[in-house]
Amino acid sequence: MSGAAGAEPGADAALARGLLSPRAVRERAHRMLALGVAGELPHFTVDSGRLCRCADYVLDTIRRNYPTFQVPFHARWRHFAAGGFDRWATLDRDTPWPSDAARARAAFDLAIVSVLLDAGAGPDWSYLEAASGERFARSEGLAVASFYMFASGLFSARPGEPLRADASRLAALQVNEVAAGFQIDPRNPMVGLEGRVDLLRRLGRAALGRPAVFARHDEARPGGLFDHLAAQVEGGLLPAEAILAALLGHLGPIWPGRIALGGVDLGDTWRHPSLVTDDATTGLLPFHKLSQWLAYSLIEPLQAAGVGVSGVDALTGLAEYRNGGLFVDAGVLALKDPNEAERPHPADSTLVVEWRALTVALLDDVAGLIRSRLGLTPEQFPLAKALEGGTWAAGRRIAREKRPGGPPPIMVISDGTVF
DSSP states (O other): OOOOTTOOTTHHHHHHHHTSSHHHHHHHHHHHHHHHHTTOOSSEEEOGGGHHHHHHHHHHHHHHHOTTOOOOOSOHHHHTTGGGOOHHHHHHHHSOOSOHHHHHHHHHHHHHHHHHTOSOOOTTOEEEOTTTOOEEEHHHHHHHHHHHHHHTTTTOSSTTOOSOOOHHHHHTOOHHHHHHHTTOBTTBOOTTHHHHHHHHHHHHHHHHHOHHHHOSSSSSOGGGHHHHHHTTOBTTEEEHHHHHHHHHHHHGGGSTTOOEETTEEOSSEEEOTTOOOSSTTTTEEEOOHHHHHHHHHHHHHHHHTTOEEEOGGGSOOOOSHHHHHHHHHTTSEEESSGGGGGSOEETTSHHHHHHHHHHHHHHHHHHHHHHHHHTOOTTTSOHHHHIIIIIHHHHHHHHHHHSTTOOOSSOEEOOSSOO
16 A cells, blocks of 8 residues: 655654554544444444443343452453363463463463464354363364363474473464364364464464564563563553554564555554545554454463553454444444345455444443443453453353354354454
């Protein structure tokens, strides 16, 4: 994408870096919501009058899931406890870590690899846990499967040290190895397997190529990002935005076939003609869904290592199909052409980009309504808790109430790297 006429050299790169922030995600999403409320979007109408009822449904879901309102952050660690058994807590307790930093690197390794494997698996895939005999699907299944791949040493380059994800090993992963870890066969197919494996290979190459970030105190590994972030701590605190900035800045090249501006990879950023600006970023909507999901998921390992994380509410809601499906199923969003719900849509389609942007903005509004009903401040009940308690669970619940098996109201064609 070329810059605006007369732009200074490097101006496009500066504009691009401005899109690599939660502030840009939030600002542009709310601009799209304003267009939707005004009836000026091509695919969706917005019924703001139904938002209060939607917030009440989410609040009821929170009460069901967390009666005492002790809601944890929305993070990958919740899925590692699927079925009521906290697998990471058990592994952590039984491992003689040589230091808090070693433990944090392993937790980072697990979280980063698992989140990057977390894009939608499709409705026909599930994972059978040998230890419990339980079968898990969707996000829980992906989490449990990736946990056992990690614990078995699949991602380690060191015999006898399974609890690590080495960049050299990730860069050499084979599709059949990951397929076996996910128990994929003709009767248990997964959407986007090749895309997931390619993403892990790219992760490995990115970590190998940036030893100053990923190999400060060990061989290059995703978990080396812990040391990079720990070096930025001041007064015992690290801003949540710094976590996301590190992820976007150092892992940007792992995203395949995406938009770049001024030589800067924009990751989970897409085009929509209704978002107009007077510079080279016109039409561009950033979401950074997996990166923000990962940023939320790295907070707890940092805290366990003694690092306080501030400004968590600077991060945004996650533009994915459970949160987005909540607003469609609750009637806040409606397709102008209902027939669009009958066919799947590519992730780069204007319909999906529009849906995702509206979702991010509406999540802010719902979180505000929930806090108002509870008499709590953003510090007491941040968006990360509203998501967990919360909108994601409510999106799954209402989908199951409306459709057998609980598929989302709008189907997205996944390549294994977006949702």
